[in-house]
Amino acid sequence: MKKLVVMSMIACMAFSMTACGSKEEAPAQAPAEEGTEAPAESTEGTEPAEDAAAPEDKEWIIAMDTVFRPFEFTDENGNFVGIDVDVLDAVAKDQGFNYAIESLGWDAAVAAVQAGQADGLIAGASITDERKASGWIFSEGYYNATQTFVVPADSDIASYEDLSGKNVAVKNGTAGADFANSLKDEYGFTVTVFEDSPTMYQDVILGNSAACVEDTPIMADSIKVGNLALKIPEGMESDGAPYGFAIMNEANQELLDMFNAGLANIRENGTYDEIIAKYLGE
Numbered sequence: 001m002k003k004l005v006v007m008s009m010i011a012c013m014a015f016s017m018t019a020c021g022s023k024e025e026a027p028a029q030a031p032a033e034e035g036t037e038a039p040a041e042s043t044e045g046t047e048p049a050e051d052a053a054a055p056e057d058k059e060w061i062i063a064m065d066t067v068f069r070p071f072e073f074t075d076e077n078g079n080f081v082g083i084d085v086d087v088l089d090a091v092a093k094d095q096g097f098n099y100a101i102e103s104l105g106w107d108a109a110v111a112a113v114q115a116g117q118a119d120g121l122i123a124g125a126s127i128t129d130e131r132k133a134s135g136w137i138f139s140e141g142y143y144n145a146t147q148t149f150v151v152p153a154d155s156d157i158a159s160y161e162d163l164s165g166k167n168v169a170v171k172n173g174t175a176g177a178d179f180a181n182s183l184k185d186e187y188g189f190t191v192t193v194f195e196d197s198p199t200m201y202q203d204v205i206l207g208n209s210a211a212c213v214e215d216t217p218i219m220a221d222s223i224k225v226g227n228l229a230l231k232i233p234e235g236m237e238s239d240g241a242p243y244g245f246a247i248m249n250e251a252n253q254e255l256l257d258m259f260n261a262g263l264a265n266i267r268e269n270g271t272y273d274e275i276i277a278k279y280l281g282e
Helices: 049-053 083-095 106-114 129-133 175-187 197-205 216-226 250-269 271-280
Strands: 002-004 059-064 098-103 143-145 147-152 167-171 190-194 211-215 241-243
Touching (some): 083 250, 083 271, 147 175, 147 197, 147 216, 167 175, 175 211, 190 197, 197 211, 211 216, 216 271
Parallel strands (some): 002 098
8 A cells, every 4th residue: 555765855845834743934934854854765565566557546645754753763673664654554544545655854845745746745744824824735633742841850840830040941943942932931931942852852961951842742752762861740731733644736635535534534443542552652
């Protein structure tokens, strides 16, 4: 049902993103990639030749990021995996459509859909009114992501009030930064901006900042995989914002309809919960 194919990087184009998924951008600018962008990778799946040749068995091209753990990344065995990858595969099997993944990196994935070189995008993209107004058409949300404050593993901080007089580290241009800035005056803390997540995490671990703010699923995965001396306190997260599968060409509405139908089915039959538990332990 699927193939993951190699494709050269495409010039970046605008995608108005305010991310929960750590994918955020200002209007009329190229979107900001919040993970480490790696060269495009690919792995071939198996697909019967006679099916590929049949006109009714269209192969949909789906663009993805390269590294956005735990939604898409390459594992230790060289396999391209993640929540987005598994949800797409489960939906395709449920609906019986063929697809090929193009793992391009965030900016190039967005550009591919905008240029009509890919049919859809699944890459931790938050559903926002700004994006809809710019021409993106979204599915129902497939994951409700929040931003959370993160503190050292031995910290006593357990509430926003505990941040008074302290500094909070944020990453530039993210929903996490917006969340922190919306609270800083009320709770009396300052904010320091960093360009990438690892540097932000280290600032907290070293004690220069009392906390940082990050997407909750990204942070949970980073703590688990990176064995970071950090923890996520309860009750210090934002309201959730859904990630959605996206198209830009109305001619691909059939693909969006199949995604919505398949998503509803895998939620009902338990497959979706198994995927989330596999990567997040939820």
